[in-house]
Amino acid sequence: MHSSLIFTALVGILARIVSADENGDALKPTPTATISNGTIIGTTTSIPGPTSAIPVNKFLGIPYAAKAVRFSPPQPHAAWTTALNTQKYGNACMQAFPPVALRPFTESVFSDDPKPNEDEDCLFINVYAPKKQWDPNNPFPVMYWIYGGAWKFGDTSQRWYDGSHFAALEDVVVVSVNYRTNAFGFPISPSVPLNQRNLGMLDQRFGLQWVQDNIRHFGGDPDKVTVFGESAGGFATDALVTSNAPNFHAAIMESGVYAYLLAGPCDNNNFNAWNALVQALNCSSGDQTAQFNCVKNDRTQQQIKDAQEAGNGITFGFACDEVTLVSNPRTRLENGQTKNIPVILGSNTADGSLYSWTTFANNNTTAYVNARLSGNRTIQAGIERVYPIPQPGGPDNATILGSVDTDWFFHCPGYWYGLTSTKSKPTWRYIFNAEFKNTRARVPSGWTWPEQYQRAWHSSEIPIVFTSYDAPTAESTQNTLSNTMRHAWGYFARNHAPPSELNWPQVGKGSGGKDVIEFGTDKKAGVSIVEDVDHCDFWESMGFKNFHA
Template identity: 25%
Template sequence: ARAILNEDHIVHTSLGTIRGVPLKFQNERISAFLGVPYALPPVGIRRFAKPEMVQPWSGELEARHQAKTCFLTIDTSFPQFPGAEMWNPPNSIGEDCLNMNIWVPANHDGSVLVWIFGGGFFSGSPSLDLYDGTVLAAMKHTIVVNINYRLGPFGFLYLGDDSPVQGNMGLLDQQAALRWLHEHIGSFGGDSSRVTLFGESAGSASATAHLAAPDSYSYFSKIIANSGTIMNSWASRTPDTMLELSLRLAKRLNCTSKRGDASSIHNCLRSIPASTIQAEADYVSNDIGLPMTFAFVPVSADKNFFKGNVFERLRSRNFKKDVAVIFGTVKDEGTYWLPYYMSRYGFWFNHTISAEDPKNKALITRDQYRQSMKAFMPYFGGSPLVEHALLHAYQSMSPGQTTSEHFRDGVGRFLGDYFFTCSLIDFADIIADNVYGPVYMYYFTMRSTANPWPKWMGVMHGYEIEYAFGQPFARPSLYDKNHLETEKRFSELIMNLWMDFANTGTPATYWPKYNRIERKALELGEESTYGKHRILVDIHGSYCRLIDEAKTVAGQVFECRTRSDVTIRNTIGGSISIANVLISVILLQGVL
């Protein structure tokens, strides 16, 4: 074990003294340093600016309250429903939010786990109960850090490469937090050469973005990427699109009327209350009208973070190579989004009645299935060929169910494949081919008994996080008491895998390395708690190949993939293709 913190929970850094709060879990003592600033408050003239590192202070910094939540979009769709409210911020919201929460157990080995929260770059907080680092720090003797970053327009507004607002401020915030840790975690007994980034959804996309950000390379050595990469369709936009959306926001705020040049827009936007900007940004986002499209996200090419085009970096293999990575996806990535984006097509959810009420089963009709799938066709250039193929391929996902359940589950599976799983696999292929460290893949199939959403929604996006943070130990009352021991065993397994990976680069002897040819993934499910280790091959592969082909037909072959990549994929198993599906459609004219 490394330096044991002194009894009064004080740390002396080169910036000044920080006083934390004492915590205890299962007889393990912890010092929590909450709301520690890493950059100057991005307010006033610093709104929309790159972060500036925090300056030294005199006296003691009291780090007793969790990091404030940055301005964000709050979920108001299902008031008081735990499945929605658990993601909303538990504490105060403000622009002065560039701080972090740090949990340091009395005995630890110096390893540091840095959590980057998700939320589509428009929502989220490092201070959710779900992300409390106490249990993970105490049980696994590691330092746990949750970093904050600006969201929505505050983090991702873009007025041009040569303007005062050059985009990706939120990613630069993360980079500044990682730099702060690199420079100061030693004062807490941490080892700056043993930093693992872990995150989920947009947090995972962020972690992978740092692989393509030269100034981030020295700040971490491993990544655990759950359900998201910077290659996912929702995770970045071109400079042209970001400029267009940013100008839409400026126009709604009457900031484009005068000269209309970037600096006058910038000055105008800095004079408007943050809450007004947030409200209008929510309007701009909702106005796009395309499901799973978030307005203010990373810009794919910039001067400050990627220092170039992220896709060009991936294509030319110009990214951090000395890294080890765990990638993972959950079985039902798509279902969480259905009540939010597809309610008009039969996926409505009534949070005031039981989640298991038949009315909440989303038993959609054939016509609603068609309408649901049609809503995504703009992503494929509206190609009728692609529409036919996808409608047919996804209509009978699960054997032995009613037709309505087939249709319902098909939409969920398509959404999950297109927006999450397939892009993650594409990205894992590129990384596994090129990095020096090992790469692993998991497929998560454990549904938590604490999950308040309807059971048909399955193993949902975001509902693996609780196991990595030891929630069954922290909040056992949320779980089915008859299943609690299994939940605890499973949580301990996940924490062990993550820690063994962080410490050695090898999560478990039975977990095979991932490569593009075999595509082996470890299933993490209930059976894992009994020592059964199922290895899966080419998860969702045939559907991902169909989606690849659909993109090609629609003329949007992904920038990162060369033609040979597609050829390699098409030689590995799977018989679903546009051609095959269309032949089937002709033979089964009545089916659709």
């Protein structure tokens, strides 16, 4: 008994010594950390605080896996013996911006300038950590960011994804992970085993394991990890929830879920995209194996990128491997068979404005639904009735058509998800309705997307959540709303519930059962609890709620 107590005391002393050493490394002017692979050298930035600047440690471009092998799952990185400089972002994964007619617009809106270097060697992770003494018995919560990009593009170096304000002002450690997209990340080929087709999702999980193995060296708590993402990143977050993935403990989904995505179930035998890629790369000679080897071994990364971006583009989907992506997410959610963790989810009031403007700005509702739902006259007539346009033609139609896309693809899936999720796990929903000039989309020369039609557009909440907008041009109301939302997200990561001062009701618990919080009630800093009035009953009556099993 006595020797046991001595051993316990020694372990505690040893832990404090190790922690003190790591604190010392983190507090150096040029911070270092020793992770499982070796020592890394970071950099320090500072964020304006209430009274003085607050320092933050940044470790950028840390390899969390070995150099990616084309069409193969991530593998562990070998150890290094010399300290590795991690003071700038690593390569972005290979991007694809189809169709070619919209590429200048899409690249301008969703990429920074200058654009990052693209390479298949892209499995890098970034850590933003408070530069302060930490208590090993009370480490910082961790927030793990998954970017969006329609599963075709995206990377962690975008300025909107900088986690410095979270680290400085909320005392959380933010981690952002690069993952493969398009054909490089989802090679849906008959020659690829089913359990290796969702490489991008395997990358995300590999990054989560890296967090478990290493985040304590930055002051983070591996037992308090919140995954959050937007659009495809929200989908990916839900894929982790509905598949009961390990290594995280709470989730935030911004403008994207999987369980009620209105795209129908997986088809693991649909190889149309792969066949189109094979044809475009002149790899169609020989049998299936020869074709696969041609794409894998005989074509450059640039050739594969170009083939996907040409013409109307080649779009790769997903595989329901029942590990990274289950085939019955709705049923699992309704039966309480998903990961039992607290969830925040929501959408923007004009999530669909980007898509309606770029494609249908001058068309009427009939032209729109013919393009979206060719041949289904019942649904077409219903949309024309619920979303009427008095005067066919003209750019003002974009506002109404944007509402169709918003409800169809973003708002209603989130609405249904919340009502189901709250039956088995604490769930909160939000609506984002704020508009600020310095978060308008960057529209390239020669293109138009008038500000009055952008509104609270898809992804415009991200710089408010991260406080990563251009500070010198910020409005005071913008700073106020950003402080509110960033704190709500950070508080949730620490306490698995929103801060009490928001009076944010759980889904189904407020008056009428439809109460949600609205950020930007007055399109600025207003925050209020509102009843979610929508057209989701219409979409449910058309059968869209039950697309997934």
